[in-house]
Each structure stands twice: as C-alpha cells, then as structure tokens.
Amino acid sequence: DQQVKQNSPSLSVQEGRISILNCDYTNSMFDYFLWYKKYPAEGPTFLISISSIKDKNEDGRFTVFLNKSAKHLSLHIVPSQPGDSAVYFCAASDRFGGGTSYGKLTFGQGTILTVHP
C-alpha cells in the first residue's frame, strides 16, 4: 500500500526554468510533509517542509504547495540550476499534530530531476 506516491520517475528541465515536482498521498491523517534531496552515495538532505494548516511555504528558490482537498503537494524550484540535479523525495507524517514531533516518515519513490545547462 503506497501511501505516498510520486508518479513521475524523472523530470528534465533547462537551467533557469521552473522545476515542478509532484506528490500525492492517500492517508488523510498525514499532517506534516517534507521534501528531501538525495545525491548519489549520500543520504537524503532535508529541503523544506509544510504543516497541514498551511497551503504554501517558501524558502529561497524552493516553494512547497499543499492542496489538502486533493491530497496533493508540489515542490517548485525557481530558477532551476544544474546543481539541483538529484533525486527528490516527498515524505509525510501523521504525528505532527500530537505535538511530540513527527517521528516516523512515509516516503514516496522519488523523482530524478535533471537540470540541463
């Protein structure tokens, strides 16, 4: 049962353009969402997060949008840079609202982003 799905295995974008990575979830109890970036031979690195009480969170070139009714979130990278080329994972937690931190995360399968110079 894949509760978090990233349906696009890969995305190719030109440098300077916008990259949009999508993620869908099925568990309505998820209340906190995160995006991670992973380079080969390294562990995932935290990028940005959003709680379910918000619909947008921005950090520099990265913006995450959450549509709770559609159970969909997206990560926008503007402008895209060649150094952004990596695997991007979305992740979700159903524990955040308990006020005791989010503990276990459920990850999607990842999307390989390639930014061409």
Next chain:
Amino acid sequence: DTGVSQDPRHKITKRGQNVTFRCDPISEHNRLYWYRQTLGQGPEFLTYFQNEAQLEKSRLLSDRFSAERPKGSFSTLEIQRTEQGDSAMYLCASSWGGGAGYTFGSGTRLTVV
C-alpha cells in the same frame, strides 16, 4: 560535529551470516531512526529511538532484525541469518524533537551473496 556517521559504508556478506551496522547520531539529537532503501524506492521506516527507548518498530523488522541504542548515544542494527532480500541501503537519521527534517547519514550498503 560532522553529522550522522554510519559504519561500515559497504558490507558484502554470504547468505546466512550475521551482520551489524553502527550509527553515531549528531550528539545533541535525542531521536535516532533506521530506514531501509531498495533500488528505485524511497526510504522505508524500520524503527526509531527516543534516547535509549525504542518507541516504534515497523512490521518490516522481522525477528531476524534487532536494533539497540544503549545509553541513548550510538545505535546498532543487527541482521541475523541474512537473506538475499536483505540487500539494500540501510540509512540512519537523527533529530532533536521535530519541526525540521531530520539529518540522514550516508548509509550502509549491504549486499548478500
């Protein structure tokens, strides 16, 4: 502090052998997590500790798997009687409370032959 450290980086073992991995979290972090990642998939949760207490274990963690975190510092993950299906990247992460994403180590890649 240089982040979350995992040892070894790579491990090749014969089917049926026991293996043990070590994770050293960021020193001030009270939570430690173990995940497993196979090719083409995202990390899958195995277990996590708050200090020395193991708070949750996934159904993925069969009887052959055991994790410990003595004294709330480093952690070990042991796999007994390894099977070819255990071949994966084993990731450790740590955090202090919540709110921000946790910090992952570079992982231990296990190959069972």
